[in-house]
Amino acid sequence: MEGSQNHVEKITPKVVLHFLRHSKKEKAPEKNDTDIQLTKEGRNLAARKYENPVDMRFAHVVGSPRIRTHETSATAATQDPKTNPKDLGVGKVRVNKALYFAISEGEYGNRLNAAFEEGKGMSFLVNESDGLARDTGDTTSSTYSRMAANIAGIIHRNYEVATRGASIFEQSGNPKNQQNDFERILATHGAIQECFLLKVAEKVKGVVERNALLVAIGENGFDFTEGFDATFSKENGQEQIRITYKKGKYAFDEVVPVSVIEKIIEEGK
Helix, strand or coil, X not given: CCCCCCCCCCCCCCXXXXXXXXXXXXXXXXXXXXXXXXXXXXXXXXHCCCCCCCCHHHEEEEECCCHHHHHHHHHHHHCCCCCCHHHHCCCCEEECHHHXXXXXXXXXXXXXXXXXXXXXXXXXXXXXXXHHHHHHCCCCCCCHHHHXXXXXXXXXHHHHHHHHHHHHHHHCCCCCCCCCCEEEEEEECCCHHHXXXXXXXXXXXXXXXXXXXXXXXXXXXXXXXXXXXXXXXXXXXXEEEEEEEEECCEEEEXXXXXXXXXXXXXXXX
């Protein structure tokens, strides 16, 4: 008989990064942008984002320096619209500046704002933003390659942690056949994660696929709470990164080599 009665196969946990745009925000011109919060509708929308709540014992939520992103990721994790991010516990809510954007005053900022007002915002980012920033000497504004690199950097860092964690798990003496997946919910702002997803499609499947994805995303970028997942797992002895996104009839579901992630990071420097 093959195997042993006492043998129990060990299952290596997955690490899943859920990226999403923040939910619907309040209109409060008297507030600093950092302090703008979600509306009641926005909280309810975020609470319905995922099929199941996240097990916060093995997860944390991440946002930009803007409060609305913390509220979005925390509410999406718990599926409770009344969730206060501060109540999740020490170390469960984290801030990552790479989830925000920077637009300097001047030609670049004017052209970018005009493009979005004309309904051509994402096309401008993909086709013109890098060149314009280079030509005008703008080294700080968020462009197609820079925003893509910011998200790629987050994914790469988490991939390295996941790889080390999988190795430790496999070497442990715990024989139980159980799996606690580690999840991260990362709320960001419009256009940032879209640039990464478009850059991945371009690298993995070519410009035609990137353009098809751009049509699916739309010129204004993702809607509230829209996003994609990055999953790190071990298949057939090999660590892999899978990027998944679905909208309507369009679906992107690809294993992306870590070398592609590293190339995107390099191009954003």
